[in-house]
Amino acid sequence: MHILLVGAGLSGAVIGRQLAEAGHQITVIESRDHVAGNCHTERDPETGVNVHVYGPHIFHTDDQEVWDYVNRFERFLPYKNRVKTTSQGQVFSLPINLHTINQFFGKTMRPDEALAFITEEQADTSIEDPQTFEEQALRFVGRDLYEAFFKGYTIKQWGMDPSQLPASILKRLPVRFNYDDNYFFHKYQGMPENGYTQMVEAILDHPSITVRLNTHFTRDQAGDYDHVFYAGPLDGWFDYELGRLGYRTLDFERFTYQGDYQGCAVMNYGEESVPYTRITEHKHFSPWEEHEGSVLYREFSRACEPGDIPYYPIRQVDEKALLADYVKLAEKTQGVTFVGRLGTYRYLDMDVTIREAMDTAAAFLEKGTEIPAFVKSPL
Ligand SMILES: Cc1cc2nc3c(=O)[nH]c(=O)nc-3n(C[C@H](O)[C@H](O)[C@H](O)COP(=O)(O)OP(=O)(O)OC[C@H]3O[C@@H](n4cnc5c(N)ncnc54)[C@H](O)[C@@H]3O)c2cc1C
Numbered sequence: 135m136h137i138l139l140v141g142a143g144l145s146g147a148v149i150g151r152q153l154a155e156a157g158h159q160i161t162v163i164e165s166r167d168h169v170a171g172n173c174h175t176e177r178d179p180e181t182g183v184n185v186h187v188y189g190p191h192i193f194h195t196d197d198q199e200v201w202d203y204v205n206r207f208e209r210f211l212p213y214k215n216r217v218k219t220t221s222q223g224q225v226f227s228l229p230i231n232l233h234t235i236n237q238f239f240g241k242t243m244r245p246d247e248a249l250a251f252i253t254e255e256q257a258d259t260s261i262e263d264p265q266t267f268e269e270q271a272l273r274f275v276g277r278d279l280y281e282a283f284f285k286g287y288t289i290k291q292w293g294m295d296p297s298q299l300p301a302s303i304l305k306r307l308p309v310r311f312n313y314d315d316n317y318f319f320h321k322y323q324g325m326p327e328n329g330y331t332q333m334v335e336a337i338l339d340h341p342s343i344t345v346r347l348n349t350h351f352t353r354d355q356a357g358d359y360d361h362v363f364y365a366g367p368l369d370g371w372f373d374y375e376l377g378r379l380g381y382r383t384l385d386f387e388r389f390t391y392q393g394d395y396q397g398c399a400v401m402n403y404g405e406e407s408v409p410y411t412r413i414t415e416h417k418h419f420s421p422w423e424e425h426e427g428s429v430l431y432r433e434f435s436r437a438c439e440p441g442d443i444p445y446y447p448i449r450q451v452d453e454k455a456l457l458a459d460y461v462k463l464a465e466k467t468q469g470v471t472f473v474g475r476l477g478t479y480r481y482l483d484m485d486v487t488i489r490e491a492m493d494t495a496a497a498f499l500e501k502g503t504e505i506p507a508f509v510k511s512p513l
Pocket of ligand 1: 142143145146163165166171173189349350384484
């Protein structure tokens with residue numbers, strides 16, 4: 135069959151590759167001038183630094199098949215994400231761990247002492263049934279840690295006071311009572327040696343795959359193909375006829391520096407008085423490379439307007455109701471399967487995106503054009 139993939143991000147690339155290997159003819163169209171979607175990496179011509187153009191991307195997974203898959207197309211080198219935060223005139227280690235707690239409270243507690251201190255002296259146990267993010271944080275860690283590490287950052291990131299966000303965002307106690315400052319728990323963690331774009335180019339490098347960049351898809355092109363996999367925005371497919379699904383977008387203020395500006399890849403800024411959420415120093419994502427110059431991004435979050443790049447789906451009560459209406463429309467639509475972070479309006483890490491793309495391709499190989507509008511429900 136002749137199959138169209140809209141979007142040359144991980145979703146489109148992996149589905150396209152799997153179906154090409156099974157003998158189908160694949161066309162991938164992409165409105166940007168590069169592949170790899172939001173994971174796109176690009177070498178800065180002046181410094182030689184590999185820049186994560188749409189924000190920092192760290193690969194981490196427990197999924198053996200996904201790990202083997204990415205390593206088939208690009209060599210991954212060891213990388214551990216260790217994030218710092220500047221708050222109240224000091225630099226602390228994140229996620230909040232024993233070092234953070236001891237430094238913040240000026241103590242030298244052992245793990246069990248710190249646990250007792252946080253749960254008995256800091257946590258607000260008068261909150262019995264937390265409903266909001268704020269109540270949940272106060273109940274878990276108490277006001278001091280909440281205000282230093284969660285409150286300002288959350289307001290900047292989501293444009294909402296944590297008292298308006300649901301408690302479900304903060305599911306578990308967000309604190310470690312040891313000195314482990316590895317941001318992720320997954321078994322595998324790494325960075326592609328030459329960047330994600332080189333990896334996605336390798337995935338798309340197959341004789342049955344044609345990639346067209348700078349080509350914007352509109353629905354009238356769908357009829358030329360036996361089936362369409364669409365990784366663009368779900369509401370965009372329907373020309374936003376029911377309204378727009380809410381997203382946060384990001385603005386990156388790029389600057390350069392001679393030498394090492396901050397000594398780590400990601401420095402968060404927890405206080406509301408600092409307008410950006412974090413500064414990313416891209417050369418630290420490739421610790422095996424040496425560069426004298428440095429490229430940095432100050433990252434600002436705001437509501438996404440028409441024409442902005444949609445980054446984080448908001449998925450609050452109103453958005454979920456609108457999403458349910460779009461899902462009904464999509465389920466009545468023939469010849470298209472909605473995939474990926476925009477097509478299903480969910481935040482998806484890269485490994486989850488690849489896993490879902492592999493499962494979607496497998497579903498197509500089993501069911502053919504009878505494949506449903508969603509292999510993974512957005513609701
Ligand atoms: C700031 C940020 C940081 C992240 N950090 C991490 C991280 O550290 N680790 C991690 O695992 N994941 C991270 N992610 C998630 C990661 O970006 C996603 O998993 C991944 O990009 C999803 O791939 P996708 O193909 O579904 O979507 P995308 O990468 O968005 O690709 C969709 C593509 O479709 C194209 N497109 C859309 N509409 C059309 C149209 N009409 N015509 C033609 N082309 C179209 C777009 O231009 C885009 O290139 C992060 C995400 C963000 C926003």
